[in-house]
Amino acid sequence: MHDVSDPSADNETPSYEHARDELATIVVALEGGGQTLEQALVLWERGEMLAAICQSWLDNARERLEIVRASQTEGAPSDPIRDS
Numbered sequence: 606m607h608d609v610s611d612p613s614a615d616n617e618t619p620s621y622e623h624a625r626d627e628l629a630t631i632v633v634a635l636e637g638g639g640q641t642l643e644q645a646l647v648l649w650e651r652g653e654m655l656a657a658i659c660q661s662w663l664d665n666a667r668e669r670l671e672i673v674r675a676s677q678t679e680g681a682p683s684d685p686i687r688d689s
Contacts, residue, residue: 621658621663628656634648
């Protein structure tokens with residue numbers, strides 16, 4: 606089973622930009638209609654998967670930023686003006 610919690614761990618997982626662009630294309634297709642019910646369901650399922658991949662990329666990016674911010678805060682020298 607595919608784990609989308611770390612999108613960079615799988616070479617088959619599309620980049621955030623690729624997943625986002627494909628998701629946008631699917632949304633346009635579904636909004637335009639013209640598919641059979643089965644085709645629409647397949648598109649919907651693919652869209653749900655792509656949305657999860659995008660969310661995973663965003664969550665991972667947020668976590669990385671929080672780690673960097675925390676390391677900068679921990680290693681920052683104290684401010685003598687604020688400390689007095």
